[in-house]
Amino acid sequence: SGLLTRLQTSASTIRTLPSSNSFSQNIPSCLWKLGRLNHVAIAVPDLEKARSLYKDVLGAQVSESVALPEHGVYTVFVELGNTKLELLHPLGEKSPIASFLQKNKTGGMHHICIEVDDIKAAMTELKGKNIRILSEEPKIGAHGKPVIFLHPKDCHGVLVELEQA
Numbered sequence: 001s002g003l004l005t006r007l008q009t010s011a012s013t014i015r016t017l018p019s020s021n022s023f024s025q026n027i028p029s030c031l032w033k034l035g036r037l038n039h040v041a042i043a044v045p046d047l048e049k050a051r052s053l054y055k056d057v058l059g060a061q062v063s064e065s066v067a068l069p070e071h072g073v074y075t076v077f078v079e080l081g082n083t084k085l086e087l088l089h090p091l092g093e094k095s096p097i098a099s100f101l102q103k104n105k106t107g108g109m110h111h112i113c114i115e116v117d118d119i120k121a122a123m124t125e126l127k128g129k130n131i132r133i134l135s136e137e138p139k140i141g142a143h144g145k146p147v148i149f150l151h152p153k154d155c156h157g158v159l160v161e162l163e164q165a
Contacts, residue, residue, distance in 0.1 A: 045106065
């Protein structure tokens with residue numbers, strides 16, 4: 001009977017939760033819209049070994065390595081159906097990935113990338129909300145679209161990339 005009482009109590013609690021409509025009314029309207037997760041970026045000390053893991057061991061569709069000198073990285077994209085992984089490896093000594101790998105010798109998650117429908121409007125509004133953006137203007141990212149990065153200290157320890165959809 002104890003289990004039945006707990007289930008009945010849980011059921012009545014669920015019925016008293018606010019509906020999703022009232023929850024969405026508390027979300028402020030923006031001039032821009034957050035979209036889907038585009039990719040999760042992983043810094044790797046050995047790009048070919050990491051590429052081989054996803055392609056040869058896990059059987060994923062994996063791109064060739066592409067150099068992005070303006071970002072100081074080599075990138076490889078791993079297709080996952082609903083999103084991608086971006087494998088990052090340093091290109092040059094001043095690469096932000098080189099300094100990341102000095103602190104994290106085996107690599108690890110570097111950033112997440114979320115699509116937005118209006119990157120300029122997002123920048124304006126986020127600056128107004130005291131979210132630091134790591135560049136004055138968007139740069140062209142690995143997909144050929146404008147991107148910006150938000151300071152991890154303003155995003156609960158996560159480096160967030162926003163990409164124009």
